[in-house]
Amino acid sequence: MKNETLExxxxxxxxxxxxxxxxxRITYSRLGQQGRCGSCxxxxxxxxxxxxxxxxxxxxxxxxxxxxxxxxxxxxxxxxPCRTMAPEFGKAAKLAMGEAIFVKINTEELGSVAEQFxxxxxxxxxxxxxxxxIKQTTGSQMAAQLLAWMRG
Numbered sequence: 748m749k750n751e752t753l754e755x756x757x758x759x760x761x762x763x764x765x766x767x768x769x770x771x772r773i774t775y776s777r778l779g780q781q782g783r784c785g786s787c788x789x790x791x792x793x794x795x796x797x798x799x800x801x802x803x804x805x806x807x808x809x810x811x812x813x814x815x816x817x818x819x820x821x822x823x824x825x826x827x828p829c830r831t832m833a834p835e836f837g838k839a840a841k842l843a844m845g846e847a848i849f850v851k852i853n854t855e856e857l858g859s860v861a862e863q864f865x866x867x868x869x870x871x872x873x874x875x876x877x878x879x880x881i882k883q884t885t886g887s888q889m890a891a892q893l894l895a896w897m898r899g
Contacts, residue, residue: 775812838890
């Protein structure tokens with residue numbers, strides 16, 4: 748499971764530098780912009796992995812500040828279809844690099860966030876733009892289907 752998702756906090760996404768391994772915080776308001784490593788000064792790649800949201804505070808900060816649309820995957824570790832969907836969600840994140848930020852919310856850990864979206868079954872997905880819910884869908888999907896839904 749190494750490098751499948753990125754971590755975050757209430758201030759931004761923590762992205763490791765591919766050159767030196769140093770963790771760099773990309774503030775939510777700068778998602779989609781090119782950055783440089785604070786240690787080795789080499790360019791950081793645009794985020795192309797799902798971000799693991801670990802608190803309601805981080806989720807609120809991300810959705811309030813992100814200039815990119817946010818695609819949310821609501822999942823749980825015990826859910827077989829969710830585990831099957833995870834690689835497809837990762838592929839979609841890579842294909843939509845710079846176009847949207849893809850985040851994962853574990854409904855077991857952040858039930859309050861799932862409740863905000865009235866999630867009753869998983870896997871479920873939501874698209875937010877400028878902090879506002881645009882649409883939702885449920886069920887496992889291939890990366891191409893998820894991207895068509897996001898862009899449609």
